[in-house]
Amino acid sequence: MTSPPGTAPLPSPREPAGEPLAGAADEPAGGPAGEQVAAGPGLQASLEAILLVADEPVPAEVLAEVLGQPADEITAALTALSAAYTDEGRGFDLREIAGGWRFYTREECAAVVERFVSDGQEIRLTQAALETLSVVAYRQPVSRARVSAVRGVNCDGVMRTLVLRGLIAEDGTDPDTGAILFGTTSYFLERLGLASLADLPPLAPFLPDDLDEAEELRP
Numbered sequence: 001m002t003s004p005p006g007t008a009p010l011p012s013p014r015e016p017a018g019e020p021l022a023g024a025a026d027e028p029a030g031g032p033a034g035e036q037v038a039a040g041p042g043l044q045a046s047l048e049a050i051l052l053v054a055d056e057p058v059p060a061e062v063l064a065e066v067l068g069q070p071a072d073e074i075t076a077a078l079t080a081l082s083a084a085y086t087d088e089g090r091g092f093d094l095r096e097i098a099g100g101w102r103f104y105t106r107e108e109c110a111a112v113v114e115r116f117v118s119d120g121q122e123i124r125l126t127q128a129a130l131e132t133l134s135v136v137a138y139r140q141p142v143s144r145a146r147v148s149a150v151r152g153v154n155c156d157g158v159m160r161t162l163v164l165r166g167l168i169a170e171d172g173t174d175p176d177t178g179a180i181l182f183g184t185t186s187y188f189l190e191r192l193g194l195a196s197l198a199d200l201p202p203l204a205p206f207l208p209d210d211l212d213e214a215e216e217l218r219p
Contacts, residue, residue: 043069043077055101055156056146056180125165132158133167137188138203141171141181166189 010016041049046067050215051058060078064071077103082094105113124131132155135147146153161180162168171183184197194200 020083038198043067043073045079047074047077047081049105051094051101053156054102055160057096057102059100063101065186120172128155129158129161130155133162133184133188136162136168136182137184137197138196138202140183142182143177143179145179147182 035161042045042210049062050063050066060075061071063069063078064074067074078094078096082096085093091106091112093104094108095104097104131151132147135150136159139146139150144156144159147159159168163182166185166187167189168182168188169185173180
């Protein structure tokens with residue numbers, strides 16, 4: 001993302017009507033029984049939906065494989081979307097960077113985003129954010145997938161919130177999987193009044209008595 005990070009909400013797609021699902025093209029729109037033929041999202045809407053949840057640039061070849069379209073058509077659609085966002089004066093942009101495509105906030109909106117992030121840091125964290133922050137603090141450096149596995153729910157959105165508030169930040173990559181790892185920041189220590197991570201309270205008193213036994217039974 002740009003500095004500061006964050007993206008604007010996705011605008012309403014402006015693509016043509018969605019393409020029919022495979023096998024539906026041979027049937028009339030109403031069908032023999034007068035039923036409406038289901039249609040999937042259009043190419044532009046599909047690209048927007050995928051890139052909205054991507055946490056790193058996505059190559060056109062990957063998008064082409066996912067959507068079953070030629071890579072050159074995907075690149076042309078992405079280029080058209082980027083130009084449309086610029087022409088419409090959107091607060092976000094679609095850029096090709098580091099071999100892939102990703103949404104970014106526009107540079108001229110930086111001051112507004114900074115003000116929002118700065119004010120947001122004073123907002124009380126939700127229970128989900130506190131639990132996620134605790135997992136990162138005690139398991140760092142840790143990947144999003146690992147945090148989600150520990151909590152049992154998808155934590156991508158909460159992780160982005162914690163990054164925006166300056167409580168966690170990227171801390172290298174996993175040598176085996178290439179996943180981005182995260183750790184707490186100096187701002188985290190400042191907010192908790194800690195000199196270092198060594199001052200975090202021990203977890204043992206808060207864990208269930210049968211935790212060790214459960215770990216031993218795990219395959």
